[in-house]
Amino acid sequence: MIFFYALGGGLGHITRAQALIHTLGFDEPVTLAMSSSWNQTEPPLSSKFNPLRAPWEISKDPAEVRRWLSAALAQKTYRRIIIDAFPGGLLGELCDFPFPPDAELIHCARLLHWDRYSALLHGALPRYRQGFRLEPLRDDHMTALSACCDSIDSLRLNDPPFDPPxxxxxxxxxxxxxxxxxxxxxxxxxxxxxxxxxxxxxxxxxxxxxxxxxxxxxxxxxxxxxxxxxxxxxxxxxxxxxxxxxxxxxxxxxxxxxxxxxxxxxxxxxxxxxxxxxxxxxxxxxxxxx
CATH class of the missing domain: 3.40.50.2000 (Glycogen Phosphorylase B;)
Incomplete structure (x- = not known):
């Protein structure tokens, strides 16, 4: 199974999760950890995705998010863990996080104000087996990713086919x-x-x-x-x-x-x-x- 960690505002994380899984051709079921909403409900997702919503009340507390994530990862055995956009988590909660040692960690990176984001990071970023650069990144961002990813490749995303109602x-x-x-x-x-x-x-x-x-x-x-x-x-x-x-x-x-x-x-x-x-x-x- 795959655990896709996509906490953040807006619908971008949800759209990117579906496109990344489709582009990479992963067939396993996906637990999509998310905090975004669609009109007070869930956006249309394929049966491959199982949404897991983080409680709103912990959204600004990195220690509480870490506890919630630890509990979520303990529920099932995940072969792959994908971290979207923020390599250390939206609040820096993934620094020094004890991920399951046998899980393959993957990061998909888009453009960030790295100087602002890096100020939240206290501790070591996760060790990623694979990083994917989804658009041009600044040098400081790339330098940080190069230090925590075994390899970094560019990736052009394609959205999955959609048959609208x-x-x-x-x-x-x-x-x-x-x-x-x-x-x-x-x-x-x-x-x-x-x-x-x-x-x-x-x-x-x-x-x-x-x-x-x-x-x-x-x-x-x-x-x-x-x-x-x-x-x-x-x-x-x-x-x-x-x-x-x-x-x-x-x-x-x-x-x-x-x-x-x-x-x-x-x-x-x-x-x-x-x-x-x-x-x-x-x-x-x-x-x-x-």
Whole structure:
């Protein structure tokens, strides 16, 4: 069995977990340790994944997270343990952690503000048998990973095939205006900023598109003329859209690479994820997943 440790905000960890397991061709059942939510429920997961939600009340206490993780790992025998994004855990809770000695540890790395994140690390990072670099990383980040990974390889993720239910299908009438999407699972304030960007862009282009927000929730303040769909994943909608507005999270940027010509993005500040560096790389044309 596989234990996938994916604690963190947003839906990025969940999406990345499914893509990594699919890309590497792992067939074993996966316990997906997570703290993210989808519209107060779980996002659609294949039967291969067994969600294990960390209690909200321990989310800021590294000692309590360590105790919870120890108990979770003791429930079953895991042949592989995969740590997503944060090599020492979101709170630094994995430093000096006593992982089962016979388990293969794997880390998948995306861009971090390493100077901010490393300040949380007290003790040794886990010893990883394999590290995967999912996008360009800064030198200090790579130096730290090189010291704790037996090997590091670049990896281009591919999402698993998805057969959307009828309620999630994309219905586009040829007589309708062009479809513009706003794709975001973040805060109300960020959704409204993206909606304003889309509306301003429409005004500048002197067009009246059909605006649709794809998000777990519809903010009460969202303009009435913007439709809302609660769908996951959003990828089946991308091909039929004329414009797509989003933030600069790793998975969204990755999934929208084939549609870069219609992707309009707005980076938002994050404690560890550097969306502004990712946005700069996109504008320069040198962002590459591998």
């Amino acid at each position: 009828a309620s999630h299908s994309v219905q586009i009438d040829s007589s309708e205006p062009p479809l513009w999407l706003i794709v975001h699972a973040g805060s109300t304030e960020e959704i409204l900023e993206l909606a304003a960007l889309a509306q301003d862009s429409a005004a500048l282009e002197k067009t009246s598109p059909k605006l649709v927000l794809l998000s777990p929730q519809r903010p009460e303040e969202l303009p009435a003329e913007i439709d809302h769909r609660c769908v996951y994943p959003a990828t089946p909608w991308f091909a039929k859209a004329h414009r797509i507005f989003s933030a600069c999270g790793f998975n969204t940027v990755r999934q929208l690479q084939p549609y870069r010509h219609k992707h309009r993005f707005l980076p938002f500040p994050r404690r560890f994820d550097d969306q502004f560096a990712r946005a700069a790389a996109l504008r320069a044309g040198n962002w590459d997943q591998s």
